[in-house]
Amino acid sequence: MEVNLRIFRYNPEAGRNKPSYDNYTLEADPTDRVLDLLELVKSYHDGTLSFRRSCAHGVCGSDAMRINGRNYLACKVLVQDVGNNITVEPILGMQIIKDMIVDMEPFFESYRSISPFLVNDEIPEDGKERLQTIEQRERFDDTTKCILCAACTTSCPSFWSNDEFVGPATIVNAHRFIFDSRDTAPEKRLDILNEESGAWKCRTAFNCTQACPREIHVTQAIAEVKNALTTGRLD
Amino acid sequence: MTQHHQHEVVIVGAGGAGLMAALYASRGADTAVLSKLYPTRSHTGTAQGGIGAALGNLEEDRADWHTFDTVKGSDYLGDQDAIEFMCQEAVPVVYELEHMGLPFSRTDEGRIAQRRFGGHTNNETKQPVLRAAYAADRTGHMILQTLYQQCIKNEVNFYDEFQVLDLIVDNGKAVGVVAAELATGELHVFHTKAVVFATGGHGRVWEVTSNAYAYTGDGVAIPMRKGIPMEDMEFFQFHPTGIAKLGILITEGVRGEGGVLLNNDGDRFMDVYAPTVKDLASRDVVSRAMFLEMREGRGINGQRYMHLDVRPETVNKYAELDKRINPDGSEYRVTAEDILGKLPDIVDFTRTYLGVDPVKQPMPVQPTAHYAMGGIPTTQYGEVVIDTKSTIMPGFYAAGEVACVSVHGANRLGTNSLLDLVVFGKQAGLRAAEYANGTEYGKLPDDAADFTRQQLDAILNNKGEEKAADIANEMKETMTDKVGVFRTEEGMAEAFEKMLELKERYQHVGVDDHGKVFNTDLLNTWELGCLIDSAIVTAKCALDRKESRGAHAREDFPKRNDDEWLKHTLAWLKDGKVEVDYKPVKITKYEPMERVY
Ligand SMILES: Cc1cc2nc3c(=O)[nH]c(=O)nc-3n(C[C@H](O)[C@H](O)[C@H](O)COP(=O)(O)OP(=O)(O)OC[C@H]3O[C@@H](n4cnc5c(N)ncnc54)[C@H](O)[C@@H]3O)c2cc1C
Ligand code: SF4
Ligand code: FES
Numbered sequence: 001m002e003v004n005l006r007i008f009r010y011n012p013e014a015g016r017n018k019p020s021y022d023n024y025t026l027e028a029d030p031t032d033r034v035l036d037l038l039e040l041v042k043s044y045h046d047g048t049l050s051f052r053r054s055c056a057h058g059v060c061g062s063d064a065m066r067i068n069g070r071n072y073l074a075c076k077v078l079v080q081d082v083g084n085n086i087t088v089e090p091i092l093g094m095q096i097i098k099d100m101i102v103d104m105e106p107f108f109e110s111y112r113s114i115s116p117f118l119v120n121d122e123i124p125e126d127g128k129e130r131l132q133t134i135e136q137r138e139r140f141d142d143t144t145k146c147i148l149c150a151a152c153t154t155s156c157p158s159f160w161s162n163d164e165f166v167g168p169a170t171i172v173n174a175h176r177f178i179f180d181s182r183d184t185a186p187e188k189r190l191d192i193l194n195e196e197s198g199a200w201k202c203r204t205a206f207n208c209t210q211a212c213p214r215e216i217h218v219t220q221a222i223a224e225v226k227n228a229l230t231t232g233r234l235d
Numbered sequence: 236m237t238q239h240h241q242h243e244v245v246i247v248g249a250g251g252a253g254l255m256a257a258l259y260a261s262r263g264a265d266t267a268v269l270s271k272l273y274p275t276r277s278h279t280g281t282a283q284g285g286i287g288a289a290l291g292n293l294e295e296d297r298a299d300w301h302t303f304d305t306v307k308g309s310d311y312l313g314d315q316d317a318i319e320f321m322c323q324e325a326v327p328v329v330y331e332l333e334h335m336g337l338p339f340s341r342t343d344e345g346r347i348a349q350r351r352f353g354g355h356t357n358n359e360t361k362q363p364v365l366r367a368a369y370a371a372d373r374t375g376h377m378i379l380q381t382l383y384q385q386c387i388k389n390e391v392n393f394y395d396e397f398q399v400l401d402l403i404v405d406n407g408k409a410v411g412v413v414a415a416e417l418a419t420g421e422l423h424v425f426h427t428k429a430v431v432f433a434t435g436g437h438g439r440v441w442e443v444t445s446n447a448y449a450y451t452g453d454g455v456a457i458p459m460r461k462g463i464p465m466e467d468m469e470f471f472q473f474h475p476t477g478i479a480k481l482g483i484l485i486t487e488g489v490r491g492e493g494g495v496l497l498n499n500d501g502d503r504f505m506d507v508y509a510p511t512v513k514d515l516a517s518r519d520v521v522s523r524a525m526f527l528e529m530r531e532g533r534g535i536n537g538q539r540y541m542h543l544d545v546r547p548e549t550v551n552k553y554a555e556l557d558k559r560i561n562p563d564g565s566e567y568r569v570t571a572e573d574i575l576g577k578l579p580d581i582v583d584f585t586r587t588y589l590g591v592d593p594v595k596q597p598m599p600v601q602p603t604a605h606y607a608m609g610g611i612p613t614t615q616y617g618e619v620v621i622d623t624k625s626t627i628m629p630g631f632y633a634a635g636e637v638a639c640v641s642v643h644g645a646n647r648l649g650t651n652s653l654l655d656l657v658v659f660g661k662q663a664g665l666r667a668a669e670y671a672n673g674t675e676y677g678k679l680p681d682d683a684a685d686f687t688r689q690q691l692d693a694i695l696n697n698k699g700e701e702k703a704a705d706i707a708n709e710m711k712e713t714m715t716d717k718v719g720v721f722r723t724e725e726g727m728a729e730a731f732e733k734m735l736e737l738k739e740r741y742q743h744v745g746v747d748d749h750g751k752v753f754n755t756d757l758l759n760t761w762e763l764g765c766l767i768d769s770a771i772v773t774a775k776c777a778l779d780r781k782e783s784r785g786a787h788a789r790e791d792f793p794k795r796n797d798d799e800w801l802k803h804t805l806a807w808l809k810d811g812k813v814e815v816d817y818k819p820v821k822i823t824k825y826e827p828m829e830r831v832y
Binding site for chain 2: 060
C-alpha cells in the first residue's frame with residue numbers, strides 16, 4: 001500500500017530553525033512498524049533525519065513520538081493501526097533538540113527525585129530472599145512494567161501547562177515502591193508527592209493511560225497514590 | 236574542542252553487566268559509566284524468561300547439576316572452572332538481586348518463583364528442572380531497572396548518550412577511552428586507570444535477529460583495532476523461536492510452561508530429535524531440528540516457519556502424554572489465565588505484531604540470530620587476556636555478552652546470560668577498582684583522539700559512492716545464508732570473501748549529515764564498520780573450524796571432533812587480514828561425552 005508520511009523536522013544547526021514538515025510517499029506493508037518507515041527514509045532519502053531507537057519491539061522506551069496527534073512508540077504501532085496518512089512529530093512539552101529528539105534530562109531528573117529504589121536494609125538471617133506473598137507482589141505488578149518512555153508525561157495537559165509537575169511517569173515509579181510490601185520508606189515518597197508539584201497536579205485527564213504503551217493503568221496508580229496521601233493507608 | 240576527564244575506572248556500557256560492575260567498582264574507586272543509550276534502554280531490558288540459579292525453591296536442585304548442564308550445553312567448549320564458579324555464585328547473586336529490590340514472581344510460600352528452561356535438568360532423573368528464577372516474562376527488564384535504581388541510590392556517575400569509539404592503549408596498558416557526546420558531537424577523552432567493556436553483542440550482523448539496533452559489535456571492533464584478539468567468534472546462537480520474519484524473541488519460557496513446536500503435519504517433531512527433553516533441548520539442537528523440518532518441506536504451508544503452540548488444550552494434551560506433574564505431585568494442567576498471567580509480554584507482542592492471540596492460535600516462529608557466545612577473552616575475574624597463553628592485559632576488563640570467559644562455550648543455555656552479567660559484571664567491577672587502587676594513571680598520548688577523528692573524518696569526507704544501507708543489507712543476507720544455522724565450506728568461504736569486499740566498499744560510504752548535534756547518520760555508519768569487522772572474523776573462524784560443535788553446525792563435518800578441535804579459537808584482525816590461533820579448554824571434572832537430549 002502507499003503511505004503518505006509527513007515528518008516533523010527541526011535542526012537549527014543546519015539552518016532548519018523553524019519547525020517544518022517533510023513529505024514522503026512510500027510503499028509499505030500494512031504490518032510495517034512506523035519505525036520501519038522512519039528507518040527507510042533515513043537510509044534511502046535523507047540521512048539527516050534523527051530519532052532515537054533501539055529494541056524495535058516496544059520494550060526499551062527510546063522512540064516515544066506523536067503519531068497522528070497521539071503518543072505511541074514508533075516501533076509498537078503498525079501502519080494498519082494508523083492508516084495511510086501518517087504524521088510523525090516529537091513528544092510535546094520537552095525541549096526539541098533535533099527532529100524527533102527531545103531533551104530527556106528533566107524527565108529523568110523528575111524520576112530520580114522520588115528515590116526510585118527499594119529502601120530496606122534488613123536481610124533475612126539465612127541470607128536468602130525476603131518473603132513476599134503472591135498477592136503482595138501482585139499489588140504493585142502493574143507499575144513495575146514502566147520503561148520510562150515518557151509517553152504518559154508528555155501527553156498530560158497538566159504537565160504541558162506546568163513543567164514543575166513531576167508528571168505521571170514519576171508517580172508510576174513512586175507507586176511501584178510505595179506499594180511494595182518490602183519497602184520501608186513509603187512516607188518519604190508520599191511527602192514528595194504531597195508537595196505542590198506532586199500528585200495533586202493531576203486532573204485525571206486520562207491521556208496518560210491512553211498513551212502508555214505498556215498498558216499500565218496510570219490514572220489508577222495516581223489515584224491510589226492520592227488515596228494513600230489522604231488516608232495515610234497503603235492497602 | 237576535545238574535552239578531557241579523569242576517572243579511575245570507566246565502564247563502557249550500562250546494561251546488566253555494566254551496571255553491576257559500576258555498583259561494585261564505585262564502592263572502591265572513582266567510577267564513571269559511559270553509555271551510548273540511556274541506561275534503561277540497554278538490551279538487558281528485553282530479556283524475558285529468567286535467570287538460572289539452583290535455588291531449589293520448588294523442587295530439588297543443585298549447583299553442580301547446573302554446572303554439568305552448562306558444560307554439556309556448551310558442547311564441552313566452556314571452561315569448566317569458570318562455569319563451576321558461575322553456577323555456585325548464582326545462588327547468592329540471585330538473593331542479592333532480591334535484596335536490591337528486584338520484584339521476582341513468587342511461589343505459594345512467598346519465595347522466588349522458578350520455571351523450566353531448555354537444557355536445565357535434574358541430573359538424576361534427566362528431566363527438566365525448575366531453575367529459572369523469573370519476574371513474569373520481563374526478568375531482564377526488572378534486572379536492568381533494579382540495578383539502575385541501585386546506581387541512583389549509590390550516586391554512580393553517568394555520562395548518558397556518550398558513544399565510545401576508541402580504547403587508548405599505552406605500552407600494552409589500557410589508559411583511557413575516546414567518546415563522542417551525541418548531543419554535541421564533541422569528542423571527549425577519558426583518562427583512566429582501568430576500563431571495563433560491557434557493550435553487549437553484535438547480532439545485527441544477521442538479517443532475522445532478536446537483537447536491538449544498538450547491537451553493532453562496537454566492543455568487538457574497538458579492541459580488535461588495538462590488536463586485541465576475539466575468542467570463539469564462530470559460535471553465535473540462533474534462538475529457535477523468533478517471530479517469523481521480524482525476529483522478535485518469543486522466550487523459551489513458553490516451552491517451559493508447556494508450549495510445543497509443531498510442523499505442518501501438526502506433529503510435535505522434537506520427539507524425534509530429542510526424545511528425553513523434547514522441546515526443552517538446548518537451543519542449537521532445536522534450531523537445527525526446525526531447519527531440517529523446513530528443508531523436508533514440513534514448514535507451515537511449506538514456508539520457512541513453524542508453529543509454536545501454547546494454547547491450553549495443546550499444552551494439556553502434551554502434558555498428559557508426557558505425564559508432567561507439578562512439584563506437589565498433581566497433574567500439570569494450565570488454563571488460558573495461567574498463560575496470560577505468566578507470559579503477559581509475549582501475549583502483547585504476538586497481538587501487536589502478528590494479530591495472533593497465543594491462547595487461541597499458534598504463533599509462527601523461525602530461528603532468529605540471538606546471542607554471541609564469542610567475544611573479548613577474559614579470565615573469570617573479567618581481566619582481558621590477549622594470547623594463547625592467556626597473558627593479562629593490564630587495566631582492561633570486559634563482562635557480559637561482549638566478553639568470552641568462556642562459560643557458554645559453543646552454545647549458551649537460556650537464563651545463563653543474565654547470570655553471566657551479574658556474576659562477572661561484579662567480578663570485573665571489583666577487580667577494576669582493586670587494580671585502580673594499586674596503580675598510577677598511565678601516560679596519555681598527546682594525540683589521544685586522533686585515531687577517532689581520522690575515522691570520523693574519513694566517513695564525513697567520502698563522496699558517498701556507496702550507501703551504508705546497501706552494504707548492511709548485503710552483509711546481513713550473506714551471513715544469514717552462509718554463516719547461519721547450517722554451514723558449508725563453500726558457503727563460508729564465499730561469505731568471508733564477501734565480507735572482505737564489503738569492508739573495501741565500506742571505505743566509500745558517505746553520509747548526508749555533516750552536522751555535530753545528534754549526528755546519528757555518522758555514528759550509525761561508524762557502527763556499520765564495527766559490524767563488518769565482527770562479520771569478517773566470524774566468517775573466518777567458522778571457515779577454519781572443521782567440525783560441528785554447538786551452534787557451529789557444518790554439513791561437511793557433521794560430527795564433533797574432540798581430538799583436533801577441543802580448543803578455543805583466538806582471532807586477530809590485522810590490516811584487513813584475519814590471523815587465527817587456538818588455546819586449550821579448561822576441563823576439570825567433566826570429561827567430554829556425546830551430547831544427547
Ligand atoms: C530478546 C532477548 C531476550 C533474552 N532473554 C534472556 C533470558 O531470558 N535470560 C538470559 O539469561 N538471557 C537472555 N537474553 C540475553 C541477555 O539479555 C543479553 O545477553 C544480555 O542482557 C546482555 O547484557 P550486557 O550487559 O552484556 O549488554 P546490554 O544490556 O546490551 O548493554 C550494552 C550496553 O553497552 C552500551 N554500549 C554499546 N556500545 C557502546 C559504545 N560504543 N559506547 C558506549 N556504550 C555502548 C549500550 O548503550 C548498553 O548500555 C536475551 C536477549 C534478547 C535479545
Ligand atoms: S508509565 Fe507507561 S507511558 Fe509512562 S513512562 Fe512508563 S511506560 Fe511510558
Ligand atoms: S525502539 Fe525500543 S521501544 Fe521502540
